[in-house]
Amino acid sequence: GPIESTLELNPSTVELARLPEFRRAGIDRLSIGVQSFQDDVLKRLGRAHRAPVAREAVVAARRAGFENLSLDLIFALPGQTVELLDRDLDELIAHRPEHVSTYELTLEPGTPFGRAVASNRMGRCDEDEAARMIEHIEARLGAAGYARYEISSHAQPGRRSRHNARYWQRHAVLGLGMGAHSFEARVPDHPHGRRRANPRSLEAWLGTVEADPVRAGEVEELTPETARGE
Numbered sequence: 313g314p315i316e317s318t319l320e321l322n323p324s325t326v327e328l329a330r331l332p333e334f335r336r337a338g339i340d341r342l343s344i345g346v347q348s349f350q351d352d353v354l355k356r357l358g359r360a361h362r363a364p365v366a367r368e369a370v371v372a373a374r375r376a377g378f379e380n381l382s383l384d385l386i387f388a389l390p391g392q393t394v395e396l397l398d399r400d401l402d403e404l405i406a407h408r409p410e411h412v413s414t415y416e417l418t419l420e421p422g423t424p425f426g427r428a429v430a431s432n433r434m435g436r437c438d439e440d441e442a443a444r445m446i447e448h449i450e451a452r453l454g455a456a457g458y459a460r461y462e463i464s465s466h467a468q469p470g471r472r473s474r475h476n477a478r479y480w481q482r483h484a485v486l487g488l489g490m491g492a493h494s495f496e497a498r499v500p501d502h503p504h505g506r507r508r509a510n511p512r513s514l515e516a517w518l519g520t521v522e523a524d525p526v527r528a529g530e531v532e533e534l535t536p537e538t539a540r541g542e
Contacts (some may be wrong), residue, residue: 316340316341316380316474316475317338317339317340317341318339318341318342318343318473318475319334319341319342319343320343320345320380321342321343321344321345321369321373322344322345322360322361322438323345323346323361323365323366323368323369324360324361324365325365327369328365328369328372329526331372331375331376331378332376332377333371333376334376335376335378336499339378339536340379340380341378341379341380341381341382341473342378342380342381342382343374343381343382343384343411343413344366344369344370344373344381344383344384345383345384346366346369346370346383346384346404347359347366347385347386347387348363348366348385348386348400349363349366349400349403349404350363350396350399350400351363353386353389353396353400354366356384356389357389357417358397364452364482365390366401367396369410370383370407370409374458375463379410380410380411380468380471381407381410381411382409382410382411382412382413382473383404383407383409383411383412383413384413384414384415385400385401385404385412385413385414385415385512386414386415386416386417387400387414387416387417387442387445387449388417388437388441388442388445389416389417389437389445390396390437391522392437392443392445394441394444394445395447395459397448397449398448398452399454401449401452405452405453406457410467410468410471411465411466411467411468411471411472411473412453412458412465412466412467413464413465413466414449414453414466415464416442416445416446417437421485422500449466450466453466454466457469461474462476462480479495482495482497482505482542483497484496484497487508489517490510490511490512490513490514490516490517491509491510491511491512491517492509492510493507493508493509493510494507494508494510495508496508502533502534503536504534504536504538504539505531505534505539506532506533506534507531507534508528508529508530508531509529509530509532510528512530514520517529
């Protein structure tokens with residue numbers, strides 16, 4: 313079938329100006345890291361953009377000719393209620409993206425959020441409330457024509473993400489560019505797979521590409537336990 317070419321995009325005026333060029337270059341699907349349409353939520357998440365730019369990103373993508381959009385939404389923030397979540401869902405559904413990814417906020421140790429919770433400067437979202445939010449998201453998106461096809465992903469008919477499916481089916485994935493991740497499903501000396509992460513800095517990435525692209529970045533050899541968990 314036809315190739316699906318997805319570009320991940322964070323809302324910013326710099327990136328939006330380049331959308332027509334991305335479309336002409338052959339990108340046909342955009343995944344936009346909106347996260348929220350509410351300024352106070354975006355501030356608490358430490359995002360660089362604000363709600364007007366998030367809205368403009370969707371409008372600009374359509375204007376540039378993109379007919380396949382995925383919007384990211386984060387939920388289960390400390391203090392968030394289902395009513396506040398509904399504000400984001402109302403606006404997201406109104407934009408009619410073809411695909412939606414919803415991510416529960418995870419509090420990893422050592423991150424700003426993790427440190428704030430550990431020092432009691434910030435509470436965490438109640439687990440039961442987070443579970444209610446998951447059910448609420450599925451019900452609202454389902455009523456709007458989106459089917460939940462894996463943990464975080466909801467799609468209109470025929471709009472499931474092809475690269476998402478490859479991850480879940482443990483097929484090979486080639487990641488191009490700085491910070492990109494590749495996955496080799498099975499190689500003779502690593503039957504459970506191997507993952508490669510390209511350097512996240514431009515200078516380091518360019519240097520490894522020029523020296524030896526096959527050995528660029530960090531390699532993780534998956535153990536049976538990790539592979540089963542994934």
